Amino acid sequence: MKYLECAPCGQRAAWITFWVNVGGAIVKGTVGYFGNSKALVADAFHSSADAMVGLVTVISLKISGEGANKRYPYGHGKVEYIGAAGVTVALLAAVVFLVREAIYALHHGSTVTPHFATLLTVLIAIASSEMLFRLNLCTGKQLGSPVLIANAWHNRYDVYTSVVVLLGIIGAMLGFRNLDPLAAIGVGVVIIKVSYEILSEAWEGLMDKALPEEDREEIVEVVLRACAKAEIAHLRTRRVGQKNWIDLGIRLDPKTSVAQAYAARETIRNLVFLRVENVAEVQVEVFA
């Protein structure tokens, strides 16, 4: 971190992004609706999706950070996925409705011309997304936060989406009226694709997906390094929210003393904690 003021800036960046998206959704939605631009309305849905996802992230990080308690011994990690899935399903319903309207407009030939205000709005939207990109990338790099850096690239993506809207509006104003609903469909497809990614990640998180192959290989390597004669009886891994839970069974030489077995078990446990990221707990069972 180069500058002291980066830390508070990082905390603010998530909220600034959230409020810019809320403002964007309201302004784009209103201007798009009254100014006859379906593409701008689609972009408004996109902004509200971004705002909701941002809010869910902030809230769920807070809740999942609460950790385990007596009632929820595995922590609150899954709440993120439940939140994200709920928001995404609601958004998808709205987008499908909008795309259907745009297809209807295309089919019957769009008869409306977007108002000049829609052009101004989308230009401001492009500028603010670009500013968010720079803000999140700068703070993300200074703080080494992958979440902020991912946010930044999302903002860049938003710039491209709004440029498509801009082209649709300019085209429609020049007399190619079908370009506006066409741009709306384009934005709708982007939202559907992003929703699919959010939903499949939520599904994997809720279904206790195993850790990636590299992590499992790493664990096997750790076991063999700790005691070369050990045999893996079972290895079950799962991701709960951002945390990884590992359940490992090893078979040792029957002549191993209890003290040696205990020492091997502790070494393996500590090494796994060191070598695999975000581990919540490692259960090691020893068999003879």
Ligand SMILES: [Zn+2]
């Ligand atoms: Zn977006």
